[in-house]
Amino acid sequence: MHQDNEDYTNPPEEFIGLSDFTSCGSDQLSFRAGDRLLVHTKTSADWWWAELGGLCGYAPSSYLKQDVEDSYLNQGVKEDTSENTSEDPWQDEEYFGSYGTLRLQLEMLSDRARTEAYRQVILTNSAPLKGKVVMDLGCGTGVISLFCARLAQPKAVYAVEASSIAEHTETLVRQNGCEEVVTVFQGRAEELELPGTVDILISEWMGNCLLFEFMVESVLQARDRWLREGGMMWPSGASLCLVPCQALDYYTERMVFWEQPYGLDFTALQSLAQSEFFSRPRFSHLLKPEDCLATPCDVITLDMLTLHVTDLEKLRGQFTFIVEKAGTFHGFTSWFRVQFQSLERDKTTLELDTGPYSEPTHWKQTLFMLDGPILLLGGETVSGIILLHRNPVWRRHMTVTIQWSISSTEETGNCMVQSKSFPMWR
Numbered sequence: 001m002h003q004d005n006e007d008y009t010n011p012p013e014e015f016i017g018l019s020d021f022t023s024c025g026s027d028q029l030s031f032r033a034g035d036r037l038l039v040h041t042k043t044s045a046d047w048w049w050a051e052l053g054g055l056c057g058y059a060p061s062s063y064l065k066q067d068v069e070d071s072y073l074n075q076g077v078k079e080d081t082s083e084n085t086s087e088d089p090w091q092d093e094e095y096f097g098s099y100g101t102l103r104l105q106l107e108m109l110s111d112r113a114r115t116e117a118y119r120q121v122i123l124t125n126s127a128p129l130k131g132k133v134v135m136d137l138g139c140g141t142g143v144i145s146l147f148c149a150r151l152a153q154p155k156a157v158y159a160v161e162a163s164s165i166a167e168h169t170e171t172l173v174r175q176n177g178c179e180e181v182v183t184v185f186q187g188r189a190e191e192l193e194l195p196g197t198v199d200i201l202i203s204e205w206m207g208n209c210l211l212f213e214f215m216v217e218s219v220l221q222a223r224d225r226w227l228r229e230g231g232m233m234w235p236s237g238a239s240l241c242l243v244p245c246q247a248l249d250y251y252t253e254r255m256v257f258w259e260q261p262y263g264l265d266f267t268a269l270q271s272l273a274q275s276e277f278f279s280r281p282r283f284s285h286l287l288k289p290e291d292c293l294a295t296p297c298d299v300i301t302l303d304m305l306t307l308h309v310t311d312l313e314k315l316r317g318q319f320t321f322i323v324e325k326a327g328t329f330h331g332f333t334s335w336f337r338v339q340f341q342s343l344e345r346d347k348t349t350l351e352l353d354t355g356p357y358s359e360p361t362h363w364k365q366t367l368f369m370l371d372g373p374i375l376l377l378g379g380e381t382v383s384g385i386i387l388l389h390r391n392p393v394w395r396r397h398m399t400v401t402i403q404w405s406i407s408s409t410e411e412t413g414n415c416m417v418q419s420k421s422f423p424m425w426r
């Protein structure tokens with residue numbers, strides 16, 4: 001494996017393994033989380049030629065992070081980042097700034113499937129909600145808190161909202177005659193003092209690809225601090241779903257377009273098009289059911305009562321799809337489902353499904369485009385893993401890495417494993 005004739009003109013850089021990687025080919029280098037690899041050549045965006053313990057091979061760049069300490073030492077510069085961290089890793093100013101606008105609040109309120117799902121949860125649990133204390137984390141305009149006060153008889157609802165919209169929420173609570181029950185707390189949930197523990201923590205925290213924005217961390221922190229023993233989390237569970245799919249319209253408008261615009265040959269721009277349009281996930285993609293090439297599957301499932309913040313650093317799921325029909329494999333599409341367990345034992349669990357077979361929501365779905373389309377005949381197996389790696393610096397961001405291989409009954413040789421990483425967004 002060691003290549004003596006490598007010309008290592010630049011000194012190798014030390015990188016740390018973010019998670020275990022098992023070689024899928026003779027030229028790949030296996031390593032474990034925490035291993036310190038020497039990267040000699042960044043041969044491509046996704047694969048780097050590296051060395052570990054005298055062995056060399058290709059390592060996936062998305063599994064590696066620069067050892068910041070080490071890089072400072074290399075430069076002989078030791079900045080004290082405590083003073084001059086110019087940007088907040090949570091980007092809270094722009095995050096809460098955006099939620100202070102009516103545009104986003106209107107988008108969420110206009111999302112009938114989303115808002116009605118939460119209303120149904122309150123309505124069907126109105127009896128057991130009587131006399132309970134509820135926390136609505138990230139209440140926005142307070143719509144869920146108002147559902148609680150109007151459709152049930154809770155003892156109290158703590159409506160928590162960090163953005164400036166909270167100034168208006170108080171007025172909405174009064175105008176709807178709920179000021180006896182609903183109290184608005186303006187501020188970050190992590191920093192607020194509430195009057196006491198709560199029986200139910202309800203929140204609409206889900207982002208694109210379920211976790212983007214990582215508001216879920218705030219929900220888990222609030223659970224650990226304010227939810228009483230035996231209390232209920234709404235949503236109680238969440239699943240990330242995935243399916244291999246066709247995306248011919250998107251592929252045509254972003255890639256095929258360059259073949260002959262106005263009779264000219266612009267194919268020289270196609271590699272730029274690939275990196276600009278296909279290297280990151282596409283939010284708000286509306287997947288048509290007929291473009292699913294297999295039965296979708298849940299790749300990651302979260303129990304909101306037992307999930308820990310540390311679990312969010314890296315989440316891993318496996319998948320095996322049987323391709324049900326001939327078609328063009330352009331990419332994978334993901335979405336999520338969240339469950340709301342009933343407050344009463346053995347009563348039905350309600351669910352909000354943001355997938356292609358349900359009423360569209362403002363999230364729509366998220367499309368991960370392959371570098372190039374693959375023709376499938378039907379009957380093949382697409383199997384692999386999906387990794388959600390939270391950005392260690394920018395805490396609302398993550399990178400989604402999908403590793404897959406395609407095997408068909410005809411082909412007996414070992415199938416090639418492909419891998420692609422999609423930063424979301426940093």
Ligand SMILES: NC(=[NH2+])NCCC[C@H]1O[C@@H](n2cnc3c(N)ncnc32)[C@H](O)[C@@H]1O
Nearest residue numbers: 099138140161162163188189204205206218
């Ligand atoms: N489903 C989502 N992706 N976003 C929809 C809900 C987000 C709402 O929660 C508020 N919010 C988010 N995090 C927090 C927090 N830690 N504390 C208080 N309000 C918050 C945010 O200002 C916005 O009004």
